[in-house]
């Protein structure tokens with residue numbers, strides 16, 4: 042975990058300009074009240090207007106705050122530098138309903154639930170044990186609470202992972218050495234092309250995120266299905282680009298793309314904690 046923290050202290054992610062602003066209609070899909078109504082078929086109770094942005098990075102608290110002005114938002118991250126930047130972004134855009142917490146999502150004593158919605162976008166696949174992370178978040182969800190996760194697909198990351206492994210073997214661990222290597226590489230080589238074609242590859246944080254990350258897990262479709270099954274969470278829908286609304290059909294579509302070698306997107310899933318809250322005995326209730 043120390044390597045991971047060090048990485049994000051050095052390279053907070055993402056790195057949008059502090060004045061980058063969004064309109065409320067751009068972030069409507071992040072509205073807890075709307076998601077709750079759509080998936081639970083009733084109005085969101087007042088006491089569940091609580092959102093956890095787990096592994097919030099340097100930007101996500103701002104769109105969540107904008108989309109959910111009536112909710113209390115907790116933004117949790119391991120990296121002080123990321124929290125500092127995310128807090129500043131919120132302040133500059135007059136978003137005040139966010140509490141920032143420096144801590145590890147695996148620690149049950151921080152950012153305690155219950156939450157109506159938890160977001161962990163691009164976070165769990167950087168943990169040594171992603172299932173443990175998923176279960177730690179599930180513990181913080183209320184009954185019928187919602188969890189959005191983005192996880193890397195094996196297909197989308199194939200080329201990047203090959204380059205990341207090659208760079209690790211070469212002992213390249215910082216952006217300056219990576220850029221120096223790029224200057225020496227034959228321009229047609231596979232590694233040079235991968236470095237040049239990477240989205241955000243023209244920025245330090247983009248290069249670091251793609252190629253210098255200390256910990257990455259990617260998922261084949263069957264592995265993703267296994268992870269969801271082990272978690273005991275209910276899959277409501279996929280929300281990545283081009284996803285079919287019926288999850289069964291989407292599993293099939295993803296499996297077909299993977300088989301053809303054309304699965305080029307990462308997975309975004311909306312899950313629900315269908316486990317009822319433990320019943321308290323009448324004696325305990327009266328205490």
Ligand SMILES: C[S@@+](CC[C@H](N)C(=O)[O-])C[C@H]1O[C@@H](n2cnc3c(N)ncnc32)[C@H](O)[C@@H]1O
Pocket residue numbers: 045046049054055095096097098099100101117118119120123144145146147161162163164167168
């Ligand atoms: C790729 S960034 C994604 C940021 C944000 N979720 C987004 O979508 O823009 C991953 C973030 O997760 C944080 N993180 C990773 N492991 C964590 C953990 N165990 N507890 C809290 N934060 C963690 C990192 O510090 C980093 O800021």
